[in-house]
Amino acid sequence: MFLSLREIKKSKFRYSLICLVIVMIAYLIFILTALANGLSEANRQAIDSWNAEKIVLNSDANGSLDQSTITAQQAKKASADKRADITQMSANVQTLSEGNKVGSQVIGLNKNQFIYRDLKIVSGHKLTKDNEVVVDQSLLETDGYHLGEKVKFSRNGHVFKIVGTVKNNQLNVAPVIYATNDAVQTEKFGTDVNHTISAMIYRSDVKKAVAGTQIMNIEDFIQDIPGYSAQNSTFEFMIAFLLLITLVVISIFLYVLTMQKIPYFAVLKVQGVSNGYLAMNVVSNALILAIVGVVVSGLLTFLTAISMPAAVPMTFDMTLMGAVAVMVIVMSIIGGLIPMRTVAKIDPAKAMGGS
Secondary structure, eight states: OHHHHHHHHHTHHHHHHHHHHHHHHHHHHHHHHHHHHHHHHHHHHHHHHTTOSEEEEETTSTTOSTTOOBOHHHHHHSOOTTEEEEEEEEEEEEESSSOOOEEEEEEEEOTTSHHHHTOOEEEEOOOOSTTEEEEEHHHHTSTTOOTTOEEEETTSOOEEEEEEEESSOEETTEEEEEEEHHHHHHHHHOTTSOSOBSEEEESSOOOOOOTTEEEEEHHHHHHTSTTHHHHHHHHHHHHHHHHHHHHHHHHHHHHHHHHHTHHHHHHHHHTTOOHHHHHHHHHHHHHHHHHHHHHHHHHHHHHHHHHSOTTSOOOOOHHHHHHHHHHHHHHHHHHHHTTHHHHHTOOHHHHTTOO
């Protein structure tokens, strides 16, 4: 380590360039990780907040909440133990005054069931009437929306009042709006169809499905959210590819530097310095550069986190970031191991011009 520090101190510019490359790659990995985590959470936050185990959908819905319709007769035959019925509707919400439209997921609830009871209100109060709604806080970050604001859904002119807010309740990267089941059923189906729900949510196991319905584990249901699995796989591939780039870049730089230092290593070998010590010098260089690069990129990521607008779905999880930082360092160490064979094969006589 002593020799590595002296060498880095002597060739500041050369090693600074290598460190800069590591900083840029690590920063990009951190940002992509935060974006992947944020988008993943924005797809499933509301579902996670229900703390449910099973979901029952229409058997023809192919795992899609949007396409699921369960009749009153089917719901009546299903188990009522630890169950919450929901009616889902995708709709644009807009204010009466300015008409700012925002895509949202409207979820109808029954007030005597666990999802309604467990709503964690951040401001205001729970909805108590059919013309009241509770919204995710992200909606209030859009111009024109605030507590007490009257809104409507674009499909008709029914007016609702925002009476409360909840935190971290998004679904399909859209803010969730909670209303009563009756209100959402009327909005979605009109007054001619009553008591038709989208799904039944359970906090206990469901032994048998009613005819025309299917039972899914919550995690399986989340994986079937359109684009969810593909999005996560894409980000995982990008992050893995960037880690591979880190390995290749470190290997190339250290190999070139090692080739330039062969005469010096030859002199050290003549003086009795072992191959292991010289090889560890190369690895130490990689380790020092990786640690400095990760620390600097971590500071840049922190500055990005505090300056990033709330509309950007990024979640900076410290545990996940720490794991990514360790992977960057490990890739750098592996990159430093690659030139070790060159160090071990140095022949002092040939390196110093002998025959």
